[in-house]
Amino acid sequence: MSDIAGFDIARIIELLPEVGVALGQTFVMLLVAIPIAILIGTPLGVWLYSASPTGLKPRPKLHRVVDSLVNVIRSFPFLILLIAIIPVTRFVVGTTVGTAAVIVPLTINAIPYFARFVEQNITQLGAGVVEAARSMGATRGQIVRDVLLVEARPALLGSITIMTVSFISYSAMAGLVGGGGIGDFAIRYGYYRYETAVMLFAIVLMIVLVQAVQIGGTRWARRLDKRH
Amino acid sequence: MISIRNVSTRFAGKGGEEGFTAVDDVSLEIPAGSVQGIIGFSGAGKSTLLRNINLLERPTSGHVLVDGVDLTGLGDEELRRERHQIGMIFQHFNLLNNRTAVENVELSLKFAGVKKAARRRRAHEALEIVDLAEKAKSYPAKLSGGQKQRVAIARALVTKPKVLLCDEPTSAVDPRTTASVLQYLADINQQLGITTVVVTHELNVVKSIADNVAVMDAGRAVERFAVDDLNSGRFHPQTEIGRYLLDDDLHITRTPLAERSRHTAAKGAAETKEHAGV
Ligand SMILES: Nc1ncnc2c1ncn2[C@@H]1O[C@H](COP(=O)(O)OP(=O)(O)OP(=O)(O)O)[C@@H](O)[C@H]1O
Ligand SMILES: [Mg+2]
Numbered sequence: 016m017s018d019i020a021g022f023d024i025a026r027i028i029e030l031l032p033e034v035g036v037a038l039g040q041t042f043v044m045l046l047v048a049i050p051i052a053i054l055i056g057t058p059l060g061v062w063l064y065s066a067s068p069t070g071l072k073p074r075p076k077l078h079r080v081v082d083s084l085v086n087v088i089r090s091f092p093f094l095i096l097l098i099a100i101i102p103v104t105r106f107v108v109g110t111t112v113g114t115a116a117v118i119v120p121l122t123i124n125a126i127p128y129f130a131r132f133v134e135q136n137i138t139q140l141g142a143g144v145v146e147a148a149r150s151m152g153a154t155r156g157q158i159v160r161d162v163l164l165v166e167a168r169p170a171l172l173g174s175i176t177i178m179t180v181s182f183i184s185y186s187a188m189a190g191l192v193g194g195g196g197i198g199d200f201a202i203r204y205g206y207y208r209y210e211t212a213v214m215l216f217a218i219v220l221m222i223v224l225v226q227a228v229q230i231g232g233t234r235w236a237r238r239l240d241k242r243h
Numbered sequence: 244m245i246s247i248r249n250v251s252t253r254f255a256g257k258g259g260e261e262g263f264t265a266v267d268d269v270s271l272e273i274p275a276g277s278v279q280g281i282i283g284f285s286g287a288g289k290s291t292l293l294r295n296i297n298l299l300e301r302p303t304s305g306h307v308l309v310d311g312v313d314l315t316g317l318g319d320e321e322l323r324r325e326r327h328q329i330g331m332i333f334q335h336f337n338l339l340n341n342r343t344a345v346e347n348v349e350l351s352l353k354f355a356g357v358k359k360a361a362r363r364r365r366a367h368e369a370l371e372i373v374d375l376a377e378k379a380k381s382y383p384a385k386l387s388g389g390q391k392q393r394v395a396i397a398r399a400l401v402t403k404p405k406v407l408l409c410d411e412p413t414s415a416v417d418p419r420t421t422a423s424v425l426q427y428l429a430d431i432n433q434q435l436g437i438t439t440v441v442v443t444h445e446l447n448v449v450k451s452i453a454d455n456v457a458v459m460d461a462g463r464a465v466e467r468f469a470v471d472d473l474n475s476g477r478f479h480p481q482t483e484i485g486r487y488l489l490d491d492d493l494h495i496t497r498t499p500l501a502e503r504s505r506h507t508a509a510k511g512a513a514e515t516k517e518h519a520g521v
Contacts, residue, residue, distance in 0.1 A: 147337035150297055150408075151398075152326035153354040161350060165341050241382040242340045 023212050026118045030213060033200065040114045040195035043226075047118045049179055052125030059085075059126065060133025061159055067138075071145070071155045085127040093185050096120050097192060117194030121185060125178060132174035136167040169240035176232025180225050191234070197221055244275035244438050245296060245406060250305035250464075252291050265291040266302065267462035275405075278432050278439045280449030280470075282488055283459035289442040293458065296440065298322060309406060327355040330399030330437075334411035336391040338383040344394045345370060345379040348401050355402045356469035370394070373427055389420035396427055400435070407431070409441045413448060425452050430468070444490060446472050450474075460484040466502045 063082065066074040091099065097120045104119040105111050141165060148162045164171075187198020197217055205214020252266040265288045273279045281289050294300035294328065298305055298314050307314045314325055338347050348366035357365065366519040370376050374391035383391055392412060399407055413421040429452045432439045443449060449456050450470060458466035458480075472478035473489065480486045 143333065143335055143337040144339055146299060147331070147333065147395075147398075148350075148354070149299055150326060150329070150352045151402075152323040153356045154323065157354055161353065162339060167340055168341060182371035239341070241342075242384050 023210075026210070027213060027216050030204070033196070034217065037195055037197045037200035037217075038220070040199075041186050041197045043114055044118055044121055044189065044194070044196060045179060045182055046161070048121040048125050048182065049175070051122050052129045052178070053175065056126045056129030056163065057133050057164075059130035061137065061163070063095075063130060063134040064137045064163075065155070065159070070142070071158060085130060088123065088127045091124075093120070093124055094188050094191065096124055097188060101192075108211070112193040114189070114194050114196070116192050117186065117189035117196070121182065121189075124185070125182065128173065129178055132178070133171065134160070136170040136174060137163045139170070140166050166189075169236045169242075172232060172236040172239060176229060179228050179232070183221060183225055183228070244277075244310060245273035245279075245440070246306075247270075247271040247273075247292070247296070248308070250292070250298060250302045250307060251301045252288075252295060253362045262362040264462050265296060267385035268305070269459075269462070269464045270305075271457055271464060271467075273438060273440065275438055276432070276436045277431075277454040278441065278452050280453030280456040281440065281442045281459060282446065282449055282456060284444060284484070287459040288462040289444075289459050290410050291462075293305070293410050293440060293442045296406070296408055297331060299331075310454040326489050328404050329401050329406045329408060330402065330404040331408040332395045332399050332412050334394065334414045336383070336388075336395045337413075338394055338398075339393055339397055340383055343380050343382055344375060344397075347383070347394055351398045351401050357402075363365065365401055366397075369397035372400065372431070373397045387420070389423055392416060392420075392424050392508060394425060396424075396431070400431060400437075403435075405438060407439045408438045409439065409466075411443055413443065413445070414443070421448070428452060446491070458482070458485050458488055 063078070063085070065071045066078040066081070068078070070073050089094075097117070100120055100123060101111050103123075104116050107119050108115040110116050144162050144166060145158060148158045153161070184198060186194070186196040187202060189196045190199030190202050197220055201214050201217035201221070204210040204217065248270050250266055250269050251264065254263045254265060256262040265290070269292055271279070281292065283289050291300055295302045295316075296309070298307070302315065305315070309325065309329065312325060316323060339350070342350065345363070345366045348369050349362045350364060352362045353359075367376065367379060370379055373396050375390060375393050375397065378386060378390060378394075383394070386394065392415075407428075411414060412428065413424050416424060425448065428439060428441070431437055432452075439452075440450065441453060450473070453470050454468065455469050458472070459465045460482070465482045466480055468478040468480075480489050
């Protein structure tokens with residue numbers, strides 16, 4: 016009776032509380048990992064720009080080391096990172112399972128990811144505004160805070176949007192360590208239990224979530240962008 | 244006032260490449276309150292020499308003195324303080340896109356350490372000097388090229404500098420706007436007594452506002468003269484490059500219309516028809 020075109024609505028309604036929990040877990044993951052990534056990734060990205068051979072204060076040797084390190088972390092497939100850093104995770108959050116445990120690898124992955132965005136967005140601004148600021152006698156700190164980060168703000172907001180969207184799906188792998196989240200929910204019911212309708216429902220939820228983040232982020236960035 | 248003494252700037256080559264000498268042993272005295280023009284062809288080293296004055300580009304050798312202070316001998320901190328005395332404007336304006344006109348001007352005061360309370364008022368005053376008071380809240384994207392350059396001028400002036408450096412200030416604007424921007428620069432030089440250095444590749448720019456001119460070629464200052472002497476015919480360029488630059492004639496070889504053969508004209512017409520598909 017409740018089965019419309021193969022969709023078991025009763026089953027979905029039955030699982031709704033669990034969906035709510037899963038969504039909550041996804042939000043927690045994003046709300047912790049992304050702000051931390053921004054907080055640490057921004058100075059790291061600024062440093063990558065600044066210490067580069069054409070930056071504000073070139074430090075070519077150290078730059079090469081940090082640059083490679085960032086690439087190393089970036090090249091780890093998330094799933095492998097998740098497992099590889101289990102000792103670190105245990106040290107930081109005291110457990111290796113659950114939502115808290117997923118946040119650690121997610122954050123470690125997000126920091127260099129966002130740092131690259133920052134570096135690229137700043138580099139793309141061109142030498143003109145930096146040159147003007149230097150001619151006005153700005154300190155390096157002022158150039159970063161009052162010029163580069165202000166001019167890059169719309170682009171950075173776009174980058175945060177992209178990062179959030181990819182992390183919504185990354186968090187799906189959280190299931191591996193019992194981290195939960197909406198992606199994990201979809202895998203558990205769809206992949207392991209062949210409850211296709213439930214999986215489709217979860218995927219639709221993820222699509223809606225991604226759309227909302229993308230549209231919201233784009234609008235906000237456009238409002239900040241005064242180039243046109 | 245500005246004393247450029249045996250300044251050379253050499254850019255190191257990358258890898259095995261040979262280095263490049265952009266400024267080659269240039270000495271130039273620029274009297275206080277004067278307008279110094281620097282002209283030359285692309286790649287002559289004009290911008291590099293200008294950037295040597297405020298040490299945006301540190302010379303490889305030689306000295307730059309502004310008001311008797313040897314900038315090449317200063318540390319970072321002292322140099323930054325001196326830069327508040329040296330305004331600069333650029334061909335492409337280099338305004339911050341995400342700040343309004345008045346915020347752009349204010350930034351210069353912030354970097355100069357002016358207290359927040361005084362910044363807004365002084366920024367508005369500077370915009371008034373360039374007749375842009377009503378555009379204070381506009382973002383650069385909503386301003387014309389000439390207006391953007393005027394905001395840049397206000398930004399450079401607001402800290403009350405002794406020197407104003409201009410790198411091709413009119414190369415990105417149309418001829419009428421050029422005249423307007425140059426008029427502002429001339430007025431500012433006269434009313435505020437700011438020593439001004441203008442880099443350009445256009446002879447009429449220096450002729451209209453400079454007191455003295457240096458011609459650059461391959462990093463060297465190959466000619467120097469007073470604009471008055473040029474106008475009165477007392478100055479005659481000694482170098483090939485000087486003669487070329489100071490000559491309005493572009494020396495294009497071209498047959499006058501009346502002497503062009505009928506044959507070529509007819510052929511041209513036929514080709515036009517062909518293109519039009521007749
Ligand atoms: N940072 C740099 N590294 C290497 N070479 C440079 C650098 N800056 C300038 N040069 C070289 O120095 C020479 C002089 O450059 P400069 O910008 O001073 O010329 P310019 O006279 O201002 O030319 P233009 O009219 O095109 O602006 C050019 O050949 C340029 O390629
Ligand atoms: Mg130049």
